[in-house]
Amino acid sequence: MEIENATQQRILEVATNVFYQKGLAGARMQEIADLSGINKAMLHYYYTTKEQLFDKVFQRTFFMYIGSISRLLSTASPFKEKLWNFIDEVMDMLQKYPYIPVFILHELNQNPARISELFSESQAINFEEFKREVAREVRRGNIKKVKAEQLFTDLIALTVLPFVAQPILSKVLSKNHEQYSQFLQDRKKELKTNWLENL
Amino acid sequence: MEIENATQQRILEVATNVFYQKGLAGARMQEIADLSGINKAMLHYYYTTKEQLFDKVFQRTFFMYIGSISRLLSTASPFKEKLWNFIDEVMDMLQKYPYIPVFILHELNQNPARISELFSESQAINFEEFKREVAREVRRGNIKKVKAEQLFTDLIALTVLPFVAQPILSKVLSKNHEQYSQFLQDRKKELKTNWLENL
DNA sequence: GTCTATAAAGGGATAGAC
DNA sequence: GTCTATCCCTTTATAGAC
Numbered sequence: 001m002e003i004e005n006a007t008q009q010r011i012l013e014v015a016t017n018v019f020y021q022k023g024l025a026g027a028r029m030q031e032i033a034d035l036s037g038i039n040k041a042m043l044h045y046y047y048t049t050k051e052q053l054f055d056k057v058f059q060r061t062f063f064m065y066i067g068s069i070s071r072l073l074s075t076a077s078p079f080k081e082k083l084w085n086f087i088d089e090v091m092d093m094l095q096k097y098p099y100i101p102v103f104i105l106h107e108l109n110q111n112p113a114r115i116s117e118l119f120s121e122s123q124a125i126n127f128e129e130f131k132r133e134v135a136r137e138v139r140r141g142n143i144k145k146v147k148a149e150q151l152f153t154d155l156i157a158l159t160v161l162p163f164v165a166q167p168i169l170s171k172v173l174s175k176n177h178e179q180y181s182q183f184l185q186d187r188k189k190e191l192k193t194n195w196l197e198n199l
Numbered sequence: 200m201e202i203e204n205a206t207q208q209r210i211l212e213v214a215t216n217v218f219y220q221k222g223l224a225g226a227r228m229q230e231i232a233d234l235s236g237i238n239k240a241m242l243h244y245y246y247t248t249k250e251q252l253f254d255k256v257f258q259r260t261f262f263m264y265i266g267s268i269s270r271l272l273s274t275a276s277p278f279k280e281k282l283w284n285f286i287d288e289v290m291d292m293l294q295k296y297p298y299i300p301v302f303i304l305h306e307l308n309q310n311p312a313r314i315s316e317l318f319s320e321s322q323a324i325n326f327e328e329f330k331r332e333v334a335r336e337v338r339r340g341n342i343k344k345v346k347a348e349q350l351f352t353d354l355i356a357l358t359v360l361p362f363v364a365q366p367i368l369s370k371v372l373s374k375n376h377e378q379y380s381q382f383l384q385d386r387k388k389e390l391k392t393n394w395l396e397n398l
Numbered sequence: 399g400t401c402t403a404t405a406a407a408g409g410g411a412t413a414g415a416c
Numbered sequence: 417g418t419c420t421a422t423c424c425c426t427t428t429a430t431a432g433a434c
Binding site (some may be wrong): 227228229239240247249353381 | 426427428429430431
């Protein structure tokens with residue numbers, strides 16, 4: 001990890017937002033420079049190429065996002081308490097950064113090779129451990145019989161999709177921005193009580 | 200609806216695939232021309248601008264996708280039978296066109312205004328009717344007490360997300376392409392039995 | 399309808415002065 | 417470190433012959 005000065009940090013922050021919304025292909029170095037309060041030459045001084053800047057943004061995002069999911073699933077807390085916590089934390093994070101999932105998925109579609117590199121570098125999600133945990137909970141009768149991979153997919157789907165699909169869902173459900181935020185809050189509670197308790 | 204000749208249809212088909220994978224900003228008219236077996240001039244002869252071609256692709260996709268969801272929800276069948284059918288049909292469609300949801304969501308992030316135009320033009324999803332139906336089923340004791348908007352979100356989430364998140368999920372679950380297809384098949388059954396029956 | 403050639407604009411990247 | 421000016425490649429779009 002190299003040291004970053006204030007300008008570098010501002011660039012990275014701006015670039016993150018621009019890439020989140022426009023993607024690698026749609027982002028413009030000119031816009032990133034403008035929003036950072038510098039000119040293009042300066043931008044290239046800190047990050048030689050667009051690809052290089054993008055890679056940095058993508059990696060940081062991936063590790064933050066996947067990393068926090070990973071951490072939340074590998075705590076030592078009791079199983080249902082862990083899921084309770086997961087719902088809260090993940091939905092809070094996504095309320096701050098709702099563009100992240102579509103950003104990651106769109107870019108992975110362009111360049112599927114990227115994920116392999118990142119997964120090998122990172123301490124990826126330890127699914128085997130989660131699997132054992134689910135099997136144990138089923139054995140003990142704490143939750144109904146279910147395959148770990150289906151439960152995991154349910155968990156991600158129920159928490160992440162409302163953010164991913166916000167543009168369409170808010171339209172279908174006829175909710176403005178504030179109403180949709182309220183809906184997401186309600187949903188958090190709903191998942192923790194109804195879904196989690198009925199496992 | 201104007202009549203389209205064979206060349207026009209081929210262009211549209213090719214453009215659809217290219218835009219699905221690369222998005223508006225990432226797609227190249229040259230590539231679309233090449234894959235269509237014509238040159239750029241010819242391409243512009245049929246579709247004057249890239250935007251115009253993209254709009255056509257986006258609209259068709261949106262209507263096909265949202266339209267089929269809409270149709271599946273407004274049939275006259277009994278409620279649970281309808282959801283059963285929905286799971287089958289939507290997941291079959293997505294197995295054919297897995298790029299569609301990320302494509303739509305990515306492009307809506309770029310240009311959120313687009314959705315307003317399309318929703319007003321289309322006979323959008325009739326959520327009020329679905330709401331009444333859910334309330335009725337709850338009253339009759341056929342399903343547990345639940346808000347229609349939460350149930351609808353669950354339904355979309357559980358069926359759509361496994362396709363949207365395939366690049367990451369297949370990695371986390373350590374599944375190759377065939378294994379992931381099998382997983383999706385299992386999931387269809389899983390949702391129809393476990394989830395649907397426990398509503 | 400179909401092509402070649404080219405215009406016109408956009409946008410990433412660098413040279414070089416300060 | 418920071419700027420202006422500019423290079424040059426890419427890509428959209430059109431002109432014009434056949």
